[in-house]
Amino acid sequence: MNELIKSIQVSIWFMFLTFPIMVIRVNAIEKSVIWRWENLALVGVGSFVLSFIWRWALRRKEAGDAAAASGGKEAGRLSALLENPALRLPIQVVLLAVFCTIPLFVTTYQTNILISFLLYVVLGLGLNVIVGVAGLLFLGHAAFYAIGAYSYALLNQYFGLGFWVALPIGGVVAALAGVALAFPVLRLRGDYLAIVTLGFGEIVRLLLENFSDITGGPSGISNIPRPGLLDMQLSVAGANIYIYYIVLALALVTIVAVTRLKDSRIGRALQALREDEIACEAMGIDRVGVKLMAFGLGTAWAGFAGVVFAAKTTFINPASFTFFESAIILSIVVLGGMGSNLGVILGSAFLVLLPEYMRAFSEYRMILFATAMVLMMVFRPQGLIPEKRKTYTVSDPELNAATGGQN
């Protein structure tokens, strides 16, 4: 009964809220008002039902939390499946085989989508080093993507450098820019850091837009050459497949590198920095050095991705690197699971592939996007796949003897 009253209250409140936009339609030319009462009924019934579902889901989540608190570790079915050591290797092999062969069977359009998916994987993994591992909220990732792309475009335009020379340069330039940004923001944390990095992202975009003499301004740079394969002239489709393999290789390198970094001495220092800066310094970790490293290591990947992006599209302009881009990359990291590489890959699959394949709903994309984020934050704030910590094993016969019965 109580539930019923609550739901009725919710439904009345929503009917009241949406009344002006859903019911009244004023036609200013004919000076008439159309009252669409049927919409009111729809909103009422819809919110009534949804509020039931909402409360049911919340209760379920709380029950789950309580169970997790009392019954030890709760692992999602998905992550349990993915972490099963027996399945791990076969899954990896199958996935790798699928990704290696897929462009040979699908259209250029599909390959393009996959390229952008893999690019976002690289971008997301890079940002994950900064946001997920080191815990620095960073909203300017697209700026470094732009720096990478423009390094290739400009180096090619003015110095005639090829793709393979520009690739490492783009990464290094982006990393240096990341370190340069890190210097003034060393003292900032959390929201303040987010604001400064957001500002930096906009500064880079505006610079590119207004430095028309060099960067071509808003009209961008066109005719960027695709990477060549042993001096062969590739067709557009062929070049596309070639780029696909380059991105695939880049993504694989990124995955391996980022995973190794996370489990290394440097990675541990980054994680410690996220936990407690003062304790970090007291334990002999150079806070400044480690923070600069975090920025450099994260933004370098954006630089690499940028170079590939410029080569793929053959045309870049500042409009490709807006704040929206940074927000998407950040959402990939947050949705996937901060600090979890697998999560980031899944997150970019959700945020890049789904919109592409659901073009029919493209008008509602932002609404769905926002709803998904809100639901995610309420029901699974740790992300699709929560960060899995590396567990260390020690071989100590005494310990095993002491706890032999329980382990």
Add this chain to the structure above:
Amino acid sequence: MEPVLDVTAVSMNFGGLRALNDVELKVNSGEIVALIGPNGAGKTTFFNCITSIYTPTEGEVWFTPKQGVRTRVNGMKPNLVTALGMARTFQNIRLFKNMSVLENVMIARHCRTKSGILGALLRSPAVRREEKEIVDRSYELLKYIGLHKFYNEQACNLPYGAQRRLEIARALATDPALLLLDEPAAGMNPQETESLKHLVLKIRDEMDMAILLIEHDMSMVMSLSERIYVMEYGCLIAHGTPAEVSSDPRVIKAYLGEEAHA
């Protein structure tokens, strides 16, 4: 023999507030020295000054590491002070809560190891060996402190007393010559305090370390320390052996207050 820690006339001002006033203190090697005083006397501020988290307004802090030269540490970066050989624990526990017990200790090996980004990416045999050494040494320390059973637990899931001990293990992992303990027994029950006392003595004897400790538990201070410094309102008011200090009228006054005159 030079003292491990030699603090000369250190003062610390926060704006108009003088938190420390001309504090002089010496710790010799292999010695356990206690710093006591009522709440707000400036003990933790003093710790922050010697570990360079704060830079003292006046005065100098000299530190002599094992087989090293006497170095002035005030104004140095805190991580370099730790690298020199001064390690501390915190009054309000500052563990890396979401990391495992073992990792907490492993992080403290950071300043004693050196593999960099390239090493992490390539994972050469030397890097893997170093990594294994970090794990082994950290586990050894956990065993020393008696927490090895929990090595894979999250640090925040440990009981309170164990968290305090883990802080000590973490400090030991930096291979210090001087260990600074900021209220290690706070919040512990009598048994835990007793075993902590033994641990501190064991560390001093077996690891050849000087220990400076801030503590409110008088039984612990009196039985452990060779010398005691007493602070009140940022000034040293007494200094000496436990017996001397406990009979000093100024100390009694600071702790118990003055008798009201009729």
